[in-house]
Amino acid sequence: xxxxxxxxxxxxxxxxxxxxxxxxxxxxxxxxxLVPALLAAGSIGQAxxxxxxxxxxxxxxxxxxxxxxxxxxxxxxxxxxxxxxxAKFIIGPIAMIDGGDxxxxxxxxxxxxxxxxxxxxxxxxxxxxxxxxxxxxxxGKTLGTAAISRPATPEDIRRGRLYFTGDLRFKSGxxxxxSCHRAQxxxxxxxxxxxxxxxxxxxxxxxxxxxxxENPSFPTMQGVFIKTPASAEEAFQVAAYLKSVGSxxxxxRDVAFPVLGVVGLIGGMVLGGHLGRKRLKGVRKNLKPxx
Amino acid sequence: MLDKFLxxxxxxxxxxxxxxVSILRFTWKPFSYSSLSSQFLENKQLFWGSxxxxxxxxxxLTGHLVAFLIPRQILAWNSAPFRxxxxxxxxxxxxxxxxxxxxxxxVRRGSSSRVKAVTSTMDWVLLCLLLxxxxxxxxxxxxxxxxxxxxxSNAVPYLWSLLLLSPRPELIxxxxxxPKIHILSGFxxxxxxxxxxxxxxxxxxxxxxxxxxxVVIWNRKGLR
Numbered sequence: 175x176x177x178x179x180x181x182x183x184x185x186x187x188x189x190x191x192x193x194x195x196x197x198x199x200x201x202x203x204x205x206x207x208l209v210p211a212l213l214a215a216g217s218i219g220q221a222x223x224x225x226x227x228x229x230x231x232x233x234x235x236x237x238x239x240x241x242x243x244x245x246x247x248x249x250x251x252x253x254x255x256x257x258x259x260x261a262k263f264i265i266g267p268i269a270m271i272d273g274g275d276x277x278x279x280x281x282x283x284x285x286x287x288x289x290x291x292x293x294x295x296x297x298x299x300x301x302x303x304x305x306x307x308x309x310x311x312x313x314g315k316t317l318g319t320a321a322i323s324r325p326a327t328p329e330d331i332r333r334g335r336l337y338f339t340g341d342l343r344f345k346s347g348x349x350x351x352x353s354c355h356r357a358q359x360x361x362x363x364x365x366x367x368x369x370x371x372x373x374x375x376x377x378x379x380x381x382x383x384x385x386x387x388e389n390p391s392f393p394t395m396q397g398v399f400i401k402t403p404a405s406a407e408e409a410f411q412v413a414a415y416l417k418s419v420g421s422x423x424x425x426x427r428d429v430a431f432p433v434l435g436v437v438g439l440i441g442g443m444v445l446g447g448h449l450g451r452k453r454l455k456g457v458r459k460n461l462k463p464x465x
Numbered sequence: 466m467l468d469k470f471l472x473x474x475x476x477x478x479x480x481x482x483x484x485x486v487s488i489l490r491f492t493w494k495p496f497s498y499s500s501l502s503s504q505f506l507e508n509k510q511l512f513w514g515s516x517x518x519x520x521x522x523x524x525x526l527t528g529h530l531v532a533f534l535i536p537r538q539i540l541a542w543n544s545a546p547f548r549x550x551x552x553x554x555x556x557x558x559x560x561x562x563x564x565x566x567x568x569x570x571x572v573r574r575g576s577s578s579r580v581k582a583v584t585s586t587m588d589w590v591l592l593c594l595l596l597x598x599x600x601x602x603x604x605x606x607x608x609x610x611x612x613x614x615x616x617x618s619n620a621v622p623y624l625w626s627l628l629l630l631s632p633r634p635e636l637i638x639x640x641x642x643x644p645k646i647h648i649l650s651g652f653x654x655x656x657x658x659x660x661x662x663x664x665x666x667x668x669x670x671x672x673x674x675x676x677x678x679x680v681v682i683w684n685r686k687g688l689r
Contacts, residue, residue, distance in 0.1 A: 349618040368641075397633065
């Protein structure tokens, strides 16, 4: 079975709002002098928005000029394919693949059958992304890191488990995976339950798992990992660990935590009752003779 | 629109009202800054209610505050699973003690006729909100563990973003509804601080810890 990347729709990033007070009244000479500066500022803002969009929606699987990941390196994309086709593909990849578009079908074959997911990108956003790719290609700049292609070793799997549990910390200071996720082999009381069980993540994301860990496009994770991402090596090792447990059943919820909570509650009440027995007499007994 | 109101507008309204009305109340009615203690009216149930509630909630609140101030250190502490389990378990125990305490306070206020006579509607609003806050907190801790870590990584940056006037509601929006209700009831509690006896925590008489002890004589034999 070909692994397929399945993402949920990604909410639109907050848009930069351009103040229109300058154009709402007749332009005067000093206003006109501002126009080039505003245009320059606007284009810098747009470039930043497009880069943020690329990091959010594209970087799990693609790089610009850094090499192949799950999907192809997008350097010089504009020279390989017309922008109209690329924009259409970015906006609705599944429709084009399922519709039998020859280029989309060839790409699917070239990339081991991994379908590009629907990312909820609008037409203006697609145009901005294509412009970003053109600009980076022309300037020789790179964005993203290429996938690690070597096979995972037992040491990678061991270190991946340690990153998952937090015993090894991510260099960026990002929280351990088990803060929110669980997986077989974590040990103790297991991992967290805010996010899904990742035991079967390899079956779901296939070769793309490493990229998903490195650049997660999930809203809950983005707020955190956009500033403290895992490195390519760390993501590769966590993915290697998850792959190693992929064939096992999902992790079970451990009951020790709530049970210990109730035991502690009873202990606390007993202790409180014992300490509070003489609460009104103890102090007065000592003070009254002195009063 | 609703999200913007809940995670940006409402917190600011709650904080602004809490600050402004607290100052006004302190200025105009300084003697109303009190817990309006009813210990003279009923003491036995109060011991369990007030004692467990305050011990439990102070620990839990301190935990929230420490994580708010030093989230990176909390994440570092939690990076060893044993330490994470220790923090979570102690938090859960103290939250359960607080839950028993607030339920005892509600039972007392509803069952003792003497206490009932000095109970206002706002007292009940406050107790119900406290119950909601503790219940949703415990449920979140159990259902969406491990909250001490993702509170430090997701909720704390959101709270700081509010304080720094650059709100990032996107950090909260994707969370499940249970922790969202916990956050909203937290802001509701902040909102009603100046309108209830909860205002007493702003004037905690901590000088009691170092002042000279006093003997309060309630009844002197043979005086009547």
